[in-house]
Amino acid sequence: MNPLSHRPFVKMNGLGNEILVLDLRADPVEVPPAAARALARPSVLPFDQAMVLYPPRRADTAAFVRILNNDGSLSAACGNGTRCIAALEAERTGTPHVLFESEAGLLDCTVRPDGQVKVDMGAPRLGWRDIPLAHDVGDTASVLVPGFENLGPAVMVSMGNPHAIFFVPDADAMDVEGLGAALEHHPLFPERANISFASLTAPDRILLHVWERGAGRTRACGTAACATGVAAVRTGRTGRAVTVTLPGGPLEIEWRESDGHVLMTGPVEHEFAGTLTPAMLGEAA
């Protein structure tokens, strides 16, 4: 019997970014990449990321969170998924403040009375080794990617996961699938990268399309919105507070001056809950 069989799940989304939540705190087991791929099949529980809750490593946190993309790969960060698990945990405990830990660090979340969730996503990392890049490129805010020089320079930012942001005249007009799939695997990005195309639509508004590492094109990516807010400040395009609008809707992003942390605010939606079956996990019943 697969140890994940008969475990409860919750399906949610953050601006259309499809999130599967597995709370394994009571009886932790590993979620192998093959199980994530089986569950993500279109006829089963198609998701972009699975947020898997494990017992906390620190007494002040609600859980340690592991994040899997739908190709089975791991990510240290997922902004939309973090809002989803914060809303669930706040509902469960009756308190609006929730602290999680992930591979990227602490995630301090607040569920507001209007249901919007604010997450302190921590400080971005901007050094080439931290992003990571394959080698020292000089200024990580202006990186010409070999073979893609026609796109102009990428701004590289890590929000715990690697992001390349291209500011372009019209993000709606970009071939997000074609360019994203090629750039995700570019040798300059040794851990692959999330690829974003961003356009300024007002002094404090950015239009964003994202190709996600390990998940492909999604309706929204919270860490990409955070990274884009940081990238816009680094390149002198905006102030520190912006609205980033993705196909799934807007996120409010602030790169706080006092401590360098990035704050993301946006909605979540509960869809349905259920129990995993052997068939969902790709096994005979």
Ligand SMILES: N[C@@H](CCC[C@H](N)C(=O)O)C(=O)O
């Ligand atoms: N959708 C997420 C990002 C998920 C992780 C990403 N695909 C990666 O592998 O880095 C978000 O909302 O941040």
